[in-house]
Amino acid sequence: MAKKKSTTATADRVNKRIRSRDKETLTKIVKLADHVATSAFKGRDINIAIPTRTRSNTIWNRKRGILQMGDAKATRELFNLNQAKQFMQTMLHSNSIKELIEAEKTLSLRGMFYKGLHTIQGTRDEKTFTSQDESDAILEDLEVSLGALREELHVYAKKRGTMVGNITIIDSGDEIDCRRMGSGGYAVPSITEPDVIQFKKCEADFVLHVEKDTVWGRFNEDRFWEKHNCILTEGSGQPPRGVRRLLRRLNEELGLPIYCLLDCDPWGHYIYSVIKQGSISLAFESERLAIPDAKFIGIRAKDYEECKLSDDVQIALSDTDRKRANEILNYPWFRDNKAWKKEINHMLSNGFKMEVESLITKDISYVTEEYVPTRLKKKDWLD
Amino acid sequence: MASVVKSSPTTKKRETAESMAARQKEIAVSEFFAKNRHLLGFDNPRKALLTTVKEAVDNSLDACEEAGILPNVTVIIEDLQPDRPATAKQSRYRVTVIDNGPGIVRKQVENVFGRLLFGSKFHRLKMSRGQQGIGISAAGMYGLITTGKPMVIHTRPNAKKPAHHIELAMNTKTNRAEVTVDEETEDFPPRRFKTINTGTRDPGFLNPEDYITGTSVSIELVGRYQKGRGSVDEFLELTAIANPHARITFVPPSRVSADEDEDGPLGDAQKDATPAQALTQEAAHTPAPGAEAPNDIDPTITTIEKDGVIFFPRGTDQLPPETREIQPHPKGIEFGILLQMLKDYEAHNKTGTLYNFLQERFSRVSSSKAAEFCRGIGVHTRTKCSDITPQQAEKLFKLFEEAKLPNPPTDCLAPIGIRQLQAGLLKGVKAEFYAAETREPAVYRGRPFLVEAAIAYGGELPADQPARVIRFANRVPLLFQQSACSSFKACTETSWRNYNLSQPRGSLPVGPLVIMIHLASVWVPFTSESKEAIADYDEIRKEMKLALMVCGRKLGTYLRKRQKMKREAARRDVFERYIGEIAKAINAINGTDAVKLYDALLAEARKRTAIADAELDEEGRMVKKDEHEDLKDDESVVLVESRAAHLQEAAGDTSAEPEAPSNGDLVKLSSRSRKPKRKAKRDRDVE
Known part of the structure; x- marks a missing residue:
């Protein structure tokens, strides 16, 4: 009984905080609309400033070890042929978000696409949005230009990613014991902010994050997290914001080290980079998503010889792979890291890439019983 | 052509010259x-x-x-x-x-x-x-x-x-x-x-x-x-x-x-x-x-x-101007013909002098020129034709080639005329743009000729097919052997791409285009007796190309202008389309008066595109007094605006039911009237 009461109290407190945050967001949206209206009545240029989310506007903060967004802003003008439609879409979504906040409801990205979708008045069949991609991009624009997070806009992405391990959490008031999640694991929601998820009890010593659910399944079946007292997560490729935020919080709030087990290819390397330093397109979120001391334990280019893998596991590097690898080599946060430079060059000189699954050729549970424990023991990882 | 000698095929028994001769006879x-x-x-x-x-x-x-x-x-x-x-x-x-x-x-x-x-x-x-x-x-x-x-x-x-x-x-x-x-x-x-x-x-x-x-x-x-x-x-x-x-x-x-496919003088009929x-x-x-x-x-x-x-029906009561018969031009004959002409003249007039012969039997040979020719071959002006030696004749022929002579007279040619060409095309082809050109007479092989061309573009012509070429020689339509005809070659050699048309390499331009070419000459060089195609003389093809280029330039001007209008219309339209949505969204967010905001935005949009209207065009001239206006003043161009349907569509009035085109109204392009007409409709949309 007492427990329940306390959760309700927490929820109330959280709700209060949300309301104050929502108010802030609302003010920002109204300010945006006022700006447009005033410009129109005063005959000024009608535009909104949107921070640019490109490589050129991404700053590598060496000291903090994260990527940050620069100050460059692009103006989105109504009276510009290429921007007029986007301008209109921005206004439509601003209005949708206002409605969502007022109704205290949330919508998925897909939902937002449908919320804004209608035939433009006065045209035969021109739609406000032609695809969800258009809508998604506008929402990201709004996030950065309003300086509000997606969840603050009452919008969430499709959930992706799984967790299991020695931890008990509270998700929207429900207590979840991640030790008892069966074979499927706990599906990480897209919003993992403290007002949604609280950590109740954690015994784990570290977190092992793997690239995809097939590998995760191997570890879960072998009860790796039980034997090694850890938390096991997976992000289905490039981890979504929910997983990254959760990892960050596990690292920051509970002090757990994060170890990543990813493929030995440019995409695996970049996933690690995103987890560690943040991504270019979400540089403005690095502050709360990046985990500068995340470690990369494999697969390594040297593993082909070290683990005596057979020729069959080699996947030849394509031209795109080589191009991407060289691009990554040139990112400042890789360029200054000698070990990583060596790693990528090693892969390039190997001429092939390897997936985590390649270790299965040694033995079905080689990766859980031999590979990861050894690496952890030897502290053999890349930082 | 009058007598064709037939040689018999070899048979088993060898022929002798005599036995063959027995069968050799004239053929009618x-x-x-x-x-x-x-x-x-x-x-x-x-x-x-x-x-x-x-x-x-x-x-x-x-x-x-x-x-x-x-x-x-x-x-x-x-x-x-x-x-x-x-x-x-x-x-x-x-x-x-x-x-x-x-x-x-x-x-x-x-x-x-x-x-x-x-x-x-x-x-x-x-x-x-x-x-x-x-x-x-x-x-x-x-x-x-x-x-x-x-x-x-x-x-x-x-x-x-x-x-x-x-x-x-x-x-x-x-x-x-x-x-x-x-x-x-x-x-x-x-x-x-x-x-x-x-x-x-x-x-x-x-x-x-x-x-x-x-x-x-x-x-x-x-x-x-x-x-x-x-x-x-x-x-x-x-x-x-x-x-x-x-x-x-x-x-x-x-x-x-009944339709039959195999009967095809035209492969693509x-x-x-x-x-x-x-x-x-x-x-x-x-x-x-x-x-x-x-x-x-x-x-x-x-x-x-x-x-x-x-x-x-008859379109005009005026007969084409009467054409004169002319004498051959010295530059247009061959040596054998010269000899024959000398002989004919001799037969006709025993005592005729070379001096007179030159003046009477050739065009553009004046008395002084004739005297010059006589001196040139070293004979007297009173020397009779019968006394001219073959060597002298040959020298005379050479002099002809070198001599500077005016071109043959051109009153022997009667062009159809720009107006009539247009009338003909207007009657037969439903297009939106018509241009015609009559070239000055020119000369091939000493024979004067004149080329006229007209083009019709757009309207209801099929847009995805090669242009249709209508050919005339001395006012007679040529219906067959198009690709063997000089006019066809002139069409394919003209760079229609310069005039904003697409043209596959070495073929006719593709688009809603009809090309009409007329060759008028005292002697049309046909490729065969059935008179289906004009022989490919460089001089003729060149004139045809020049005529087509004049028409093409006018079309290019029109199309460029049209494209520009389209672009501007699209521009304004894009803004106007979205303004209503924006006004409504802002109204919902902060309660700004939607109608007032809409009007403010619309005024601003108008102002912006008005500035764009006055900007310089691609060639750096002010658009205000533009090429289009020049076209209006050009009597060789006719525009039928109602058929330029795609233009109106491009003007972006997507909400409006397409205006019923008033049939066939010929307008010498009445200014840009279509631009500001959408306001009323827009206003209704925003409550």
Whole structure:
């Protein structure tokens, strides 16, 4: 009984905080609309400033070890042929978000696409949005230009990613014991902010994050997290914001080290980079998503010889792979890291890439019983 | 051409020169052409029917013009086997062509209709349709060969005397006519034709008052009547375009032959049939009353089809200017011809001097020039032609080549004229843009010629097909062998891409385009006796290209302007489209008055695009007084705005139901009126 009461109290407190945050967001949206209206009545240029989310506007903060967004802003003008439609879409979504906040409801990205979708008045069949991609991009624009997070806009992405391990959490008031999640694991929601998820009890010593659910399944079946007292997560490729935020919080709030087990290819390397330093397109979120001391334990280019893998596991590097690898080599946060430079060059000189699954050729549970424990023991990882 | 020597094939027994000589004999030209009738355009039944009509109509028009009579020509095709099975590929037809020309005197009838290579037009240099004196006799010969029926001729050279009724058959062995019927009759034009169908019973049809003098020729032949490309219908339609002074009446046969693919002088006839069909069908459109038209041209004159009679009315009462016959130009002859001319002159005038010969038998040789030539070859001005040695003649020929002489006179050429070309195209082609150009006369091989070109673009023409080329030589439509024709080459060699049209390498431009080319000359160099294609002389092709380029430039200007208007319209439209949405969204967010905001935004949008309107165009000129205005002042250009439908659509008024195009209103482009008209509608949208 007492427990329940306390959760309700927490929820109330959280709700209060949300309301104050929502108010802030609302003010920002109204300010945006006022700006447009005033410009129109005063005959000024009608535009909104949107921070640019490109490589050129991404700053590598060496000291903090994260990527940050620069100050460059692009103006989105109504009276510009290429921007007029986007301008209109921005206004439509601003209005949708206002409605969502007022109704205290949330919508998925897909939902937002449908919320804004209608035939433009006065045209035969021109739609406000032609695809969800258009809508998604506008929402990201709004996030950065309003300086509000997606969840603050009452919008969430499709959930992706799984967790299991020695931890008990509270998700929207429900207590979840991640030790008892069966074979499927706990599906990480897209919003993992403290007002949604609280950590109740954690015994784990570290977190092992793997690239995809097939590998995760191997570890879960072998009860790796039980034997090694850890938390096991997976992000289905490039981890979504929910997983990254959760990892960050596990690292920051509970002090757990994060170890990543990813493929030995440019995409695996970049996933690690995103987890560690943040991504270019979400540089403005690095502050709360990046985990500068995340470690990369494999697969390594040297593993082909070290683990005596057979020729069959080699996947030849394509031209795109080589191009991407060289691009990554040139990112400042890789360029200054000698070990990583060596790693990528090693892969390039190997001429092939390897997936985590390649270790299965040694033995079905080689990766859980031999590979990861050894690496952890030897502290053999890349930082 | 008159004598062709035949060598016999080798047989088992060796021939001697004597035995071969026994079989070597002269061949009558008629025999030669009877065997080689494809040379004259009688390759297949369909073409034979067309060629017969064509030769007769050409003769009629030539005769009328020479006599200074406004031509009335009636073409009647009777189907003599109307009950034939549907599968029959061909039928027997009787083609009759009646004109109101000067008629033919009795004693010449046999020669004109019963002999090949007999005519008034071969030996002179004068612009006319017929040239060789083969056509009508060959048609008669073809009829005789296929049906055994003689030609029936009615001719009345004198209005006060009875007409002659003559029936004759050509003896191909001798190239002479054999007359079977020869009588006098008052029955002209023959009353028999008045009873063919309801249309022909009309008192206006073959009204004797319109045919005071004239000739009627009937030929029975095996042929095939079909519509579409290369048909009699198309020929007459195009003839009407190029001869607006002629009134042509056509009574088609009651039945059209079943479609056959294999009969194809035009490989792509099937494919190309659409535009031709469109041409004949759409010709009957009636423009709205009160439409403004270019001067002198009555746009209400259109083809009328009623009760089985197709009537191409007269567009103008002015005969083409009378053309003069000219003497050859010294630069246009060959050495052999010079010798022959000298001989002819000698025979004609025993004591004629070279000095006189040069002045009389050549054009552009003045007395001083003639004296100069005489001095040049070292003879006296009183030296007789008979005393000129072959060496001197050769030297004279060389002097001709080197001499500086004015170009041959050009009053021997009668262009159709820009206005008439446009009238013809306006009548037959539903486009939005028309431009025409008449070039100054030029010279090939010493013969003057003149090129005219016209183009029609857009409107209802098919947009995804190669341009259609309509060719004329001395006002006669050329329907076959397009790709062998100089005009076709000129079309493909012109860079249409410069004028904003797409053009695959080495082919015709693709787009809603009709190209019309007319070559007028005292001697049109055809590639064959059937007169289907113009030989490819560099000088001719160059002139054609220049004419096309003039038209093309105007089209390019129009298209560029149109594109610009489209772009600007699209620009303004984009803004206006989104403004309503924005106003509504902002109203929902902060309660700003949506209507006021909408008006403010709209005003701003107008202001912005107005600035854009006044900006400089691609060539750096102010758009305000622009090229389009120049086009308006250009009388060689006609624009039909209502047919520029895509323009209006591009102007972006997607909400409006398309305005019903007021039919055929000819506008010399009335400014940019379409721009500011959408406000009212917009205002309703925002509550």
